[in-house]
Amino acid sequence: MLNVEGVSRRRAGRAAVSDLSFSLNAGEVMGLLGVNGAGKSTSLAMLAGALKPDTGGIRLRGEDFVAHPRLARHLIGWLPENAPCWPELSVEEHLVAFSRLRGATRPGSRRATDAIVERLRLGDLRRRLAGVLSQGQRQRLGLACALVHEPALIILDEPANALDPVQVGELRRLIRERAAAGAAVILSTHVLAEVLAVCDRVAILHEGRLRHDAPLRGDEGAATLEATFFAIATGAAA
Amino acid sequence: MSAMAVARLELRRLAVRPLAWALAALTIAWLAWTFILGLGQFLGAQVKLAAVADAPGFTDLVAIPLLAELAKLAFLVVPLMTMTQLAGERRGGTLALLASTGLSPRHIVIGKYIAVLAWLGLWLLATLAMPLAVGAESTADWGKLAAATLGTALLLATLAAIGIACSAATSFPAIAAAMALIVTLILWTIDRGAQAAGVTGGFLEWLTMATHLQNLLRGLVVTSDLVWFALAIALSLALAIRRLGADRERQ
Numbered sequence: 001m002l003n004v005e006g007v008s009r010r011r012a013g014r015a016a017v018s019d020l021s022f023s024l025n026a027g028e029v030m031g032l033l034g035v036n037g038a039g040k041s042t043s044l045a046m047l048a049g050a051l052k053p054d055t056g057g058i059r060l061r062g063e064d065f066v067a068h069p070r071l072a073r074h075l076i077g078w079l080p081e082n083a084p085c086w087p088e089l090s091v092e093e094h095l096v097a098f099s100r101l102r103g104a105t106r107p108g109s110r111r112a113t114d115a116i117v118e119r120l121r122l123g124d125l126r127r128r129l130a131g132v133l134s135q136g137q138r139q140r141l142g143l144a145c146a147l148v149h150e151p152a153l154i155i156l157d158e159p160a161n162a163l164d165p166v167q168v169g170e171l172r173r174l175i176r177e178r179a180a181a182g183a184a185v186i187l188s189t190h191v192l193a194e195v196l197a198v199c200d201r202v203a204i205l206h207e208g209r210l211r212h213d214a215p216l217r218g219d220e221g222a223a224t225l226e227a228t229f230f231a232i233a234t235g236a237a238a
Numbered sequence: 239m240s241a242m243a244v245a246r247l248e249l250r251r252l253a254v255r256p257l258a259w260a261l262a263a264l265t266i267a268w269l270a271w272t273f274i275l276g277l278g279q280f281l282g283a284q285v286k287l288a289a290v291a292d293a294p295g296f297t298d299l300v301a302i303p304l305l306a307e308l309a310k311l312a313f314l315v316v317p318l319m320t321m322t323q324l325a326g327e328r329r330g331g332t333l334a335l336l337a338s339t340g341l342s343p344r345h346i347v348i349g350k351y352i353a354v355l356a357w358l359g360l361w362l363l364a365t366l367a368m369p370l371a372v373g374a375e376s377t378a379d380w381g382k383l384a385a386a387t388l389g390t391a392l393l394l395a396t397l398a399a400i401g402i403a404c405s406a407a408t409s410f411p412a413i414a415a416a417m418a419l420i421v422t423l424i425l426w427t428i429d430r431g432a433q434a435a436g437v438t439g440g441f442l443e444w445l446t447m448a449t450h451l452q453n454l455l456r457g458l459v460v461t462s463d464l465v466w467f468a469l470a471i472a473l474s475l476a477l478a479i480r481r482l483g484a485d486r487e488r489q
Binding site for chain 2: 045048049050051052069070071072073074076078080082084085086088089093097098100101102103145
């Protein structure tokens with residue numbers, strides 16, 4: 001589904017991501033862990049097509065995504081950090097707009113909007129302006145915008161930000177549901193519990209470099225992951 | 239078409255934004271006042287004008303000055319309308335989100351431009367409705383009015399393209415508006431120094447926006463004027479597309 005090969009990117013005069021390589025299969029959920037400033041958001045922005053790598057390649061279903069960012073149109077759904085939105089538009093208008101931007105017809109965008117509104121239980125918020133939503137509600141709107149076209153690769157940057165425990169549980173179910181339907185999911189977070197709850201595999205970024213990439217295996221994996229993460233984050237594993 | 243999807247989205251946003259409505263209401267009220275004053279003066283001068291051979295008529299004394307007034311207002315209104323188009327999106331993080339839908343910089347810029355043009359077109363039509371309503375009952379010079387309308391429409395399209403280019407260049411809408419205003423003023427008066435030195439004609443005069451609009455407002459449709467506007471629009475949009483494309487590389 002996704003092959004990342006030696007991707008590097010400099011931002012603000014420093015190496016934000018260096019030589020990032022990994023592959024992701026359909027139906028797989030990968031957690032991307034790292035402390036603040038580790039390069040998670042930059043990596044995800046490149047995978048979403050919003051940033052171009054300085055070097056390296058990204059292949060999506062075998063095609064060169066760096067050269068053809070238009071592949072993102074149908075294949076990728078991205079929830080950026082802080083879930084940006086247009087405050088003057090309603091939840092429904094956002095969903096219809098994103099659906100149409102991704103090439104859906106008017107009736108198709110209506111159907112897709114109805115489906116995602118029902119799935120994410122956004123019915124009460126449907127006609128509310130994004131500008132008056134709480135942070136948690138905006139996060140759910142961002143998630144709905146990322147999923148409205150049923151993408152094959154879902155990229156979620158801190159999706160549980162500002163969600164209450166019930167909504168976090170719902171988010172986890174949704175991620176598993178999409179993965180079971182064949183979507184590949186990348187979930188960036190700095191909360192270990194989030195990764196343990198929903199991911200098949202974990203990658204740890206530190207200072208822009210991929211320092212760990214391994215499958216998660218039950219409770220034993222959880223204990224090991226915590227130790228590995230702290231060792232990497234504190235520099236003990238350098 | 240992707241550009242149309244962007245245009246539809248942008249038009250929807252313009253329709254619910256107070257700035258677009260406030261600007262339309264205030265400027266149309268001002269233009270209506272200008273029109274009524276002009277019409278009153280024209281009617282008051284009827285006796286004098288009747289005694290002059292080839293005297294200027296309704297089009298020269300009322301309709302074209304109204305369009306010239308609209309052009310003056312556009313210097314301020316268009317930068318205000320375009321300032322958030324890309325700068326605001328970039329600042330709010332939604333520009334990257336738009337780019338992640340697989341839209342090319344060309345589609346985003348053209349879509350935004352179409353939306354601004356649609357708003358400006360309605361603004362021009364609302365203004366034009368005043369002389370048209372009166373002109374239908376009088377002896378308006380329709381050819382001259384059509385040329386002046388074409389000139390005003392081209393001016394609005396050029397200012398919109400300059401505004402979009404300036405909005406693409408920064409993350410701060412206020413800076414984008416100021417840049418667009420300054421660029422417009424420079425283009426409007428670039429030959430002032432040459433004129434002061436008594437030099438007429440030449441490249442600087444050709445470069446000046448006022449030269450090309452004045453011809454059209456006088457009823458003269460000259461190919462070189464149309465080419466100037468087309469070049470200014472194409473160059474501005476190309477710069478905006480180029481700058482937006484660089485965002486993926488420079489951010």
